[in-house]
Amino acid sequence: MSRMLRASAVMAAGTMVSRVTGFVRTMVLAYAIGTFALGDAYNVAYAIPYSILDLLLLGVLSSVVVPMIVRAQKEDPDGGRAYEQRLLTISTVALAVVALLAVLAAPLLIQLYTTGWESGSRKYEVAVLLARLILPQLAFFGIGAVAGAILNTRDRFAAPMWAPVLNNIVVIGVLLVFALVAGDVGGDVSRITDGQLVLLGLGTTAGIVAQAAVLVVALRRTGFVFTPRFDVRNARLGEMGRAGVWTIGYVVVTQLGFMLTTNLASAAGDAVHGHGITPYTFAFQLFQLPYGVIGVSVITAMLPRMSRAVTEQRFGDVRGEFGSSVRLIGSIMVPVSLLLMVLGPAITVPIYAHGVTTVQDAVYIGNVLQVYGLALVPFAIFQLLLRVFYAFGDTRTPVYVGAATTAVNALLMWIMYLVLPFAYTVMGLAFAYAVAYALGAVTAWWLASRRVQGLGGWQIGWALTRMYLAALPTAALALASVWAVQMIFGGLGFVNSLIVLAVGGGLGMLLYLGVAHRMRIPEVNSIVGMVAGRVGR
Template sequence: MSLLKNVGTIGGLTLVSRLFGFVRDILLARVLGAGGVGDAWQLAFQLPNIFRRLFAEGAFASAFVPLFNRRMTNGDDISEARLFAEQVLAFLIPILIVFGALALIAMPWIAGLFANEGISSDPKLFDLAVLMARVAFPYLFFMSLATLFAAILNSLSRFAAAAAAPIMLNICLITALLIGMTLGDGMEARRQTGVYLAIAVTISGLLQLLWLAMWSYRSGFRMTLRAPRLTKGVKELGILILPAVFGAGVYQISRFIDLFFLSTLPDGAYTFLAMGDRLNQLPLGIIGIALGTAILPALSRHIANDEGNAASRLQSNAVELAMLLTVPAAVALFVTGSAFTRAFYTGGAYTLADSIATGAVVSALVVGLPAYVLIKVLVPNFFARKDTRTPVFTALASLLLNIGLNFMLVPRLGVVGLALAGSAAAWCNATLLYVLLTRKGYFRIGGQAVSRILRIGIAAALMGAALYFAMPVGSEWYAGNIGQRVGSILALVLTGAAVYFAAAIMLGVVNRATIRQLVNRPG
């Protein structure tokens, strides 16, 4: 199957999930607003999600997939791979139970560490944040187990089931918000809605686990529960996971740091960052996560079979495709971020001022969007070789830069400074990853690819200029009635797309040969 087809499968289903996520956040903005219960919910929701992305989707998947694929090289015989997965599952369950129990006990302290003054100074609001975090935290247990099944399915090239699973989270949260809207507009109604949202998070985790386990079973990979044993394979996985927690999870570690600095900012900062990140996560999820997920199993197989040239071609293809899609998305959102936030979020408890503040955060976040995607694309090259140490050093350097910039920028620019610091740190990480890949002889991008990426940048710049002049035309419509909002945003999207693709064709970025190469390239 081609890289483009794999990315299209994952990215298409991720797009559906992100669109449901937009609906969820639009409802969240209108029902909970910015600050108060809205900030308390964002804090409670962040805690299990950061742990999930850091340990489950980040470290665990990156370490498990190469070891699993190494045991899948014996033709149709999957017995060794199944035994390894069963041993990992048996060891994973008690660890998650113990960790979850400790986290529930310590939740008041954890929430207190990251709560801003608006939350910590209101005992009722703080207690609500702790309650919501406790109710939502079992989501981490379910999703960590679900990640095991997702990694198995991806290694079997069954990408659709895993990519579709997150849709359930957004459906459950939308359902809770719709129920909450029937409770009225008062503070007590918002508090009750927050509890419903926390319950919905945990239910969605269970549903995703059952969904992925079912598809694993239907794919012929049927596991049985075993008594936990510290086998050689489990030890090897543990050794890889420890540095991978840092190497693959730098973005999530940065989110913990963000929470700390957010606690020093005024009411509403949690919500502004969360709502802004939704727009940033749309291209990051569709492009970055899809590419990273699609190439890791293929890279692992090429490297295990000593196919260095094939691995290098696959990596180059992924970088080009990432830049082709990500650079214009970043430029467009940088220029038009406030238009999108005004159109999507303004209404109900979310004021126009809240939307404009969120738009500024979006513009700062997307400065680092191409870098975040490059990290997703480059890190699998190290993990496919069981090299988890190198990403640790690059992550440490970028993390230290992020902390230093936060101290410099947050007091001056507030939440916008926080977003800019994260973007700069991402570029530091991506640059170091590529430099070390070339020095180790793992990958070097060719001159033709560099030329194409430069032309992508020129095409995106031309699109950005067109959008800059088009933005003021519909400024009165961005927060108008539904028809005005849809029409004005659609006009911006069509303008940007038309200019970018016209420029890309004229500059030779996109042509039939490129598309044919991407479609036919094996992944």
């Protein structure tokens, strides 16, 4: 536990700074382009390269490439150096080709991800131009992702967690310049010029270029010397393909679900301005923060060790790694999920209610975030469970589980779209997401438990129950702070929201730590002890 805690803490620190600067980036984005037409066009164009990367690379990295690099480091005479060079060469060339093809296909991609955006309209033209300027980042993001995977297998976790900070800083600077140049244009796509769009699009891509450069430099400092290798016969592509085809299948299924989400959200946004893709995207980014800081850090540290344990047939260690990971993640995510459900608008108003984004727009983003709070713990456990299968080299089962989860999500989203007014559609999409991942986590748990002859469900369930009990006073304090501020001041403006966050969020988390410490919850005691030890130095 202490080893995982230390490794996770290092990564969590970098991820926290990354997410904080990401918040600033999102705040400046909301200030500069708002939540209406220009915001929707930018967010669709920005989402497409990430969807393509998921299809081609990122899912395979976590489930197939990392275990294969670990095996090559252990079995190959050169410690896997040549294998790593082949992977970097092949991924660079392949993604450069994909980036070029994606730029050419930008109009088709925009049509796939939206509904009601007519070809020839200014909103559609803006989205296509932004996509063509942002899609080239595919190649640089891929290079950085492979470099980061190699660093992780060498237990070098800091650079992959800190590199996005530079990306955010670059884009923040670009957005500030854009806001200055665009002036009072705001989110009006009819008044924005192509030159201003070029600044916005290329500036976004420049951030990814800087991020990739940091990772490449960090990899060189480990002694890695890149030599292009095109001897694909020794790249184990066949083995990777057999293992990765199921992972790609899983990512295809999830991206189809995401495509449905953007289409339904874009239709709602056309019906009720400010209630479309941009509120969904901004709320989702905030929802992902706790998982990104805690969940990703723990999973990144867990997967290589779990893969080694499976290779050496130490299944008891697999169960131990999983149980420790769930409890460590839950000790933070349980209170945070309750706070999101209570404090959603108080969080989003200080972040987004600036420039062309009004307080009313920010409150709606907060309402979506409140619904997303339901999904935080189930989503994190679901992702941990997938890594159990990946550690065993099983990429087929996650496809089945992911397909079922996405099918349920799609069905529920469609129902929400049909029965709810357009003003509540995006909130309904978030609720469908929460229910689908809760059911998906239950299914994945059952299958993974059979694989390792039990995951310690009763112990983990009791530990999570105690965490929820410890977090109830925090939720009550947060709810009381919201009620008191609204009664006294009559609403959630910028200053009022900060008061709610200070009392309900800040004091609430301190209350949780105190109650959990008194209840002798080990994971919280470890965190409190580590923080107290560092403060005492």
